[in-house]
Amino acid sequence: MSAPLDVANAEVLVIGAGPAGLAAATRLKSLGVRNVIVVDREPQAGGIPRHCGHPPFGMREFGRVLTGPVYARRLSERAQRAGAELLLGCSVVGIDHVGGIVVTCASSRGPTEIRAERIILATGVRETSRAARLISGDRPLGVLNTGALQSYAYLQHMAPFRRPVIVGTELVALSSLLTCRKIGAAPVAMIEDRDRPTVRRISMLLPHLLGVPVRYRTHIADIKGKQRVEAVTLRRDDGTLEDMECDGVLLTGRFMPEATLARSAGLEIDRGTGGPTIDQFGRTSEPRIFAAGNVLHPIETAGWSWREGRRIAEFVAADLAGQLPAVTRTVKLTPGESVRYVVPQRLVPERGGLTYLQLRVADDVSGALTARCRGQLIMTQPLTSAPERRVLAPISAFDRADGEVVFSFDDNRSATYRSDATCV
Amino acid sequence: MSVTDVAIVGAGVVGCAMARRFTLEGAKVVLLERGTDLLSGASKANSAILHTGFDAPAGSIELSCMQAGYSEYLAIRESFNLPLLETGAMVVAWSESERAVLEGIEAQARENGIGDVRRLTAEEIRSREPELSPRALEALLVPGEHVIDPWSPFLAYLLQAKTHGAEIAFATEVLSGAFDGKVWTLRTSTGERRARTVINCAGLYGDRLDARLLGAASFQIKPRKGQFVVFDKAAAKLLRTIILPVPSERTKGVVLTRTAFGNVLVGPTAEEQEDRERATVEENALRVLIARAVEMLPALADVDVTAVYAGLRPATEEKGYRISTHPNRNWITVGGIRSTGMTASLGIARHVYNLYEEMSHRHSPVAEPAALHVPNLAEDRPRDWQSSGYGEIVCHCEMVTLREIEQALSGPLPAGDFGGLKRRTRCGMGRCQGFYCNARLAELTKDHFASPLAIGDAA
Numbered sequence: 001m002s003a004p005l006d007v008a009n010a011e012v013l014v015i016g017a018g019p020a021g022l023a024a025a026t027r028l029k030s031l032g033v034r035n036v037i038v039v040d041r042e043p044q045a046g047g048i049p050r051h052c053g054h055p056p057f058g059m060r061e062f063g064r065v066l067t068g069p070v071y072a073r074r075l076s077e078r079a080q081r082a083g084a085e086l087l088l089g090c091s092v093v094g095i096d097h098v099g100g101i102v103v104t105c106a107s108s109r110g111p112t113e114i115r116a117e118r119i120i121l122a123t124g125v126r127e128t129s130r131a132a133r134l135i136s137g138d139r140p141l142g143v144l145n146t147g148a149l150q151s152y153a154y155l156q157h158m159a160p161f162r163r164p165v166i167v168g169t170e171l172v173a174l175s176s177l178l179t180c181r182k183i184g185a186a187p188v189a190m191i192e193d194r195d196r197p198t199v200r201r202i203s204m205l206l207p208h209l210l211g212v213p214v215r216y217r218t219h220i221a222d223i224k225g226k227q228r229v230e231a232v233t234l235r236r237d238d239g240t241l242e243d244m245e246c247d248g249v250l251l252t253g254r255f256m257p258e259a260t261l262a263r264s265a266g267l268e269i270d271r272g273t274g275g276p277t278i279d280q281f282g283r284t285s286e287p288r289i290f291a292a293g294n295v296l297h298p299i300e301t302a303g304w305s306w307r308e309g310r311r312i313a314e315f316v317a318a319d320l321a322g323q324l325p326a327v328t329r330t331v332k333l334t335p336g337e338s339v340r341y342v343v344p345q346r347l348v349p350e351r352g353g354l355t356y357l358q359l360r361v362a363d364d365v366s367g368a369l370t371a372r373c374r375g376q377l378i379m380t381q382p383l384t385s386a387p388e389r390r391v392l393a394p395i396s397a398f399d400r401a402d403g404e405v406v407f408s409f410d411d412n413r414s415a416t417y418r419s420d421a422t423c424v
Numbered sequence: 425m426s427v428t429d430v431a432i433v434g435a436g437v438v439g440c441a442m443a444r445r446f447t448l449e450g451a452k453v454v455l456l457e458r459g460t461d462l463l464s465g466a467s468k469a470n471s472a473i474l475h476t477g478f479d480a481p482a483g484s485i486e487l488s489c490m491q492a493g494y495s496e497y498l499a500i501r502e503s504f505n506l507p508l509l510e511t512g513a514m515v516v517a518w519s520e521s522e523r524a525v526l527e528g529i530e531a532q533a534r535e536n537g538i539g540d541v542r543r544l545t546a547e548e549i550r551s552r553e554p555e556l557s558p559r560a561l562e563a564l565l566v567p568g569e570h571v572i573d574p575w576s577p578f579l580a581y582l583l584q585a586k587t588h589g590a591e592i593a594f595a596t597e598v599l600s601g602a603f604d605g606k607v608w609t610l611r612t613s614t615g616e617r618r619a620r621t622v623i624n625c626a627g628l629y630g631d632r633l634d635a636r637l638l639g640a641a642s643f644q645i646k647p648r649k650g651q652f653v654v655f656d657k658a659a660a661k662l663l664r665t666i667i668l669p670v671p672s673e674r675t676k677g678v679v680l681t682r683t684a685f686g687n688v689l690v691g692p693t694a695e696e697q698e699d700r701e702r703a704t705v706e707e708n709a710l711r712v713l714i715a716r717a718v719e720m721l722p723a724l725a726d727v728d729v730t731a732v733y734a735g736l737r738p739a740t741e742e743k744g745y746r747i748s749t750h751p752n753r754n755w756i757t758v759g760g761i762r763s764t765g766m767t768a769s770l771g772i773a774r775h776v777y778n779l780y781e782e783m784s785h786r787h788s789p790v791a792e793p794a795a796l797h798v799p800n801l802a803e804d805r806p807r808d809w810q811s812s813g814y815g816e817i818v819c820h821c822e823m824v825t826l827r828e829i830e831q832a833l834s835g836p837l838p839a840g841d842f843g844g845l846k847r848r849t850r851c852g853m854g855r856c857q858g859f860y861c862n863a864r865l866a867e868l869t870k871d872h873f874a875s876p877l878a879i880g881d882a883a
Contacts, residue, residue, distance in 0.1 A: 110812035129857035151863030158878035184883020
């Protein structure tokens with residue numbers, strides 16, 4: 001039954017060959033780290049961009065506009081050229097870090113054990129499923145996430161539906177309109193349970209131009225269909241119901257980290273992000289295991305994840321050289337009122353590390369982002385933002401805090417101290 | 425046209441066990457199923473608990489079938505490579521009034537021959553299940569209640585029946601029929617079938633089949649919907665024992681249990697409805713179930729929901745099973761097999777075969793029943809991904825290999841629809857619910873299903 005165990009050694013094992021993982025591996029090699037192995041469970045490297053057939057990818061990384069698959073291939077080639085070893089079709093099934101780190105992998109070639117000095121978890125994100133959204137109704141074929149639709153369109157060249165209802169108005173919902181065009185599908189509607197789009201209003205020109213009606217304050221009350229989706233019942237906030245014929249339901253966005261490995265390895269998980277907690281050097285609650293990319297923060301662009309992968313790789317290289325500060329005392333960063341998450345979740349009181357804190361707000365806000373430590377206001381920054389928008393604050397404002405820092409959104413603009421938090 | 429000894433209508437848990445039993449006894453069997461795969465009706469949704477029958481009505485057919493089914497499963501499971509999670513169950517009293525009922529349940533269990541039950545104090549509960557809410561006052565431990573894979577056994581039974589000559593016809597609905605005093609001629613959606621005896625195992629349509637072919641039904645199906653929520657595998661370490669509620673008159677109540685696949689399951693609801701087709705999940709009911717689960721096991725609050733599902737149980741206007749013979753019509757009705765049916769199925773099959781023999785039918789049993797292994801899906805036994813040469817992992821959440829998918833799509837009983845493939849392999853049943861694998865599965869199953877995953881090529 002069991003094949004002979006293959007054993008490998010790595011200074012750094014990167015788990016996940018998406019933009020963050022490949023960028024990290026490439027950077028580690030360029031910094032002179034000897035054995036860098038990247039494992040990915042998929043047969044091809046590249047991660048999610050492999051099946052995003054649309055531009056724009058690669059501006060920051062390659063100085064030109066690429067489609068996802070081309071971008072993915074280039075990242076992978078670059079990592080290999082730099083000397084990273086890619087193990088594909090290789091599923092990590094366990095991370096043991098009681099003594100030395102031992103990672104167990106399954107592959108068709110037989111099981112592999114990789115002993116590593118450091119790990120970078122770069123396992124990415126996925127969208128929230130129909131089941132986890134608790135959507136009512138039958139459970140026929142034709143209800144899927146954008147990730148699956150993209151695989152249908154760009155990897156298999158197949159169509160799961162022709163007339164879907166699209167749920168959500170995040171950026172990925174807009175890209176799904178293009179994917180639908182690619183497979184010859186004409187969405188019958190785009191619905192959003194809030195009273196406004198999640199993307200900026202200007203972007204909503206796209207569904208308008210494509211003739212897809214958009215309905216706000218609307219959600220799916222019922223999915224009907226014996227074999228395949230036949231119709232949905234839409235409910236508006238005012239209680240009115242409307243049946244709409246369609247042959248699919250596309251559930252977009254509401255990303256969540258693919259944090260199964262982080263969880264099973266016993267790493268501390270942040271309720272706000274759903275991913276592992278880190279300090280400003282990317283160290284999780286097990287300081288030999290780092291994390292980078294969207295497993296930390298649902299969701300950022302591929303370019304952001306790539307840049308973050310590079311930065312975290314630099315910290316890992318520094319750590320191998322004994323140059324990172326020890327994790328002794330840490331300051332906790334905690335989301336308060338109207339703030340969904342803050343990454344990193346803790347800081348060691350030293351300079352260096354990531355430049356910015358990443359935050360997301362839970363609602364549409366217009367007022368001020370505040371940070372308080374022991375009840376003292378230590379930062380306030382005018383902020384107008386909305387869910388899923390990038391909000392940054394410089395870490396240097398907090399790494400000297402001497403207690404838990406709570407980030408909240410306040411209507412109260414009584415600013416005593418200003419810092420340059422930015423909303424991108 | 426050839427005449428078979430027996431036509432069994434319905435390939436649910438009862439029909440599959442029946443086809444195996446009658447075949448092994450030497451009867452020539454045809455199994456007629458309306459759906460495109462086995463277990464596509466009421467049987468696809470249950471809580472997967474192998475019950476001892478501790479709380480079944482004393483002296484009932486239901487109890488004797490459950491106990492016979494339980495013993496036979498334990499006796500044959502290894503020969504089919506079928507799992508058994510020896511979890512035990514606790515009937516937990518969460519209030520003083522429920523506590524008062526435990527004594528009666530214990531007495532009932534002893535009367536039913538379950539001698540190893542015992543009461544647990546609040547402290548004993550806590551040491552056995554430290555994550556369980558401290559609100560648990562007292563419990564009755566039933567060590568013999570276990571968890572199994574609710575689907576693979578029935579595939580194994582049908583494979584064995586088929587190996588010994590049973591014919592299995594899917595997408596075959598019985599429309600009408602006539603009995604000439606010796607032989608039934610059944611008109612089905614795929615042509616005529618002739619059989620000396622008909623066994624109605626039609627589940628949610630059992631009463632309709634009786635009415636259509638016998639002229640009258642002696643019972644009426646009252647579909648009872650059960651909704652379930654499956655929590656992520658991260659929850660499995662939170663619980664060992666099946667948590668049963670103190671039952672009410674109508675239902676066994678909401679159960680919290682591990683599954684053979686490494687998840688934690690809560691359900692079912694018990695909702696009566698007229699419709700025999702639609703088994704919808706409903707957000708409000710799911711939220712109530714989740715809240716109930718978190719109440720019992722507070723750490724579940726931080727665990728994601730992996731899946732939700734709903735099924736219809738073929739309850740009738742009465743509580744017990746509705747098994748009846750019509751000797752002058754060569755007809756046996758096996759109706760009203762409710763949630764205990766998965767446990768009881770092997771026992772029901774034996775019981776019905778005895779009834780059939782009493783109708784003066786005789787066959788010579790198969791001398792050596794074929795031993796055959798079905799692929800293991802349970803987490804506590806070796807899975808295919810743990811060996812080499814599996815090709816690729818198609819479904820990462822459930823670690824389903826290409827080799828498993830290909831095997832499930834070929835052989836003597838290939839999956840007839842996506843639901844059947846999921847039940848045979850668990851593909852697409854994990855936490856991402858197809859985000860990663862759905863399109864690959866569409867490609868792999870192309871030209872296999874009447875209802876394909878993809879409706880066509882990209883335009």
